[in-house]
Amino acid sequence: MADSRRRFPGISSEAFEHPTDRSALQALRSAPGLDWVFRKFNEFGGDRAGRLYCMSDMVRVGPKQFSQFHEMLVECCEILDMPVPQMYVNQFPLVNAHTFCVDSPIIVLHSGLVELLDEDEWRVVIGHELGHIKSNHVLYRQIAEFLFRLIYMLGGRTFGLGKAAGIGIFAAFFHWYRQSELTADRAALLVSQDPEAVVRTLMKLAGGSRRMFEQMDHEAFLEQGREYQEMGKDFINQLLQIGQTLQTTHPFPAVRALEAEAWAKSDQWKAIMAGDYLRKQAKAPTGDSSTGSSKQTGDGSARKCPQCKTIVRYRSFLFCPECGADLPPA
Numbered sequence: 001m002a003d004s005r006r007r008f009p010g011i012s013s014e015a016f017e018h019p020t021d022r023s024a025l026q027a028l029r030s031a032p033g034l035d036w037v038f039r040k041f042n043e044f045g046g047d048r049a050g051r052l053y054c055m056s057d058m059v060r061v062g063p064k065q066f067s068q069f070h071e072m073l074v075e076c077c078e079i080l081d082m083p084v085p086q087m088y089v090n091q092f093p094l095v096n097a098h099t100f101c102v103d104s105p106i107i108v109l110h111s112g113l114v115e116l117l118d119e120d121e122w123r124v125v126i127g128h129e130l131g132h133i134k135s136n137h138v139l140y141r142q143i144a145e146f147l148f149r150l151i152y153m154l155g156g157r158t159f160g161l162g163k164a165a166g167i168g169i170f171a172a173f174f175h176w177y178r179q180s181e182l183t184a185d186r187a188a189l190l191v192s193q194d195p196e197a198v199v200r201t202l203m204k205l206a207g208g209s210r211r212m213f214e215q216m217d218h219e220a221f222l223e224q225g226r227e228y229q230e231m232g233k234d235f236i237n238q239l240l241q242i243g244q245t246l247q248t249t250h251p252f253p254a255v256r257a258l259e260a261e262a263w264a265k266s267d268q269w270k271a272i273m274a275g276d277y278l279r280k281q282a283k284a285p286t287g288d289s290s291t292g293s294s295k296q297t298g299d300g301s302a303r304k305c306p307q308c309k310t311i312v313r314y315r316s317f318l319f320c321p322e323c324g325a326d327l328p329p330a
Contacts, residue, residue: 006193007078008190008272008275010280013134013136013183015272016183016186016272017135017183018259020179020182021179047103050100050106054086054106058089059089060087060088061086069089072126073085073107076127077130079190080130080134085104087106087126088108093111095204097110097125098129099132100142102138102139107130109122109125116204120200121200121201124192127187127191128184135183137180137183140177140180141177141180143173171246174246177250178251181256182256185263189264190272193273195260198257198260199261202221202260218257225254228252303327303328305327306327
């Protein structure tokens, strides 16, 4: 199956970006200086602390550790035409994965997720996390999480006034946070190229159990999502749905499954699979920083991995795609 999966050379994240993700993020970017502040915060401490923690308390994926994950990660990055980030597996029973660190992103898979899902579903999760990286979601997700903690801390020290004052920006950030998940689900579809696996993954995240897999049906799960949407036509139910999602970072799995199914049937999906998609705009001398993806450089910019001696011809690669070792600066 790996050889038959289509690659999308030069693809821009805008090719699969969900329209509500784009509009919500544009509203957030109107706040001047906010992203610069957090980039500096990560540069001088935030990202470094996270990287040190991963290296000391988790297992890094590479050719000699979780080699199946390593091969899958490299293949997924080839499909989306993007640099290979570091990936770790940690011992934690929660079924989840996340990505953090802005300049050199790290993907973390929880052992609970590894145990619950099968190989095709692992690929869906990795593709989803790569979608966040390629779409430059990581910075704004960290801002949202920081503001969440800050607003609640201020609320506790100002008799609720700080929380009330920040509720508008809090709601805006978390609205975008939820919409960004829909873009990442589209990246998962492009990587897996198996819409049923994407729906099945979301179904298992909602209520999966290894002992009961044979009694689960992804079509029935989609029908459950349609019933939820139909209930939302009632005004009272609409208010209840808004209240239930206001402080959530992800849309509900049944809703995400419907969104993924609809996009997999769309003309946009068919066009991308046929090779007709928006490509990154070439910039000299580096790649398009707006998409976080790479551009091939000339021989003069090629670097040799100090560990496995692989020649790497992509300026934006921070780690060797073969062994995961740090590369010298481009």
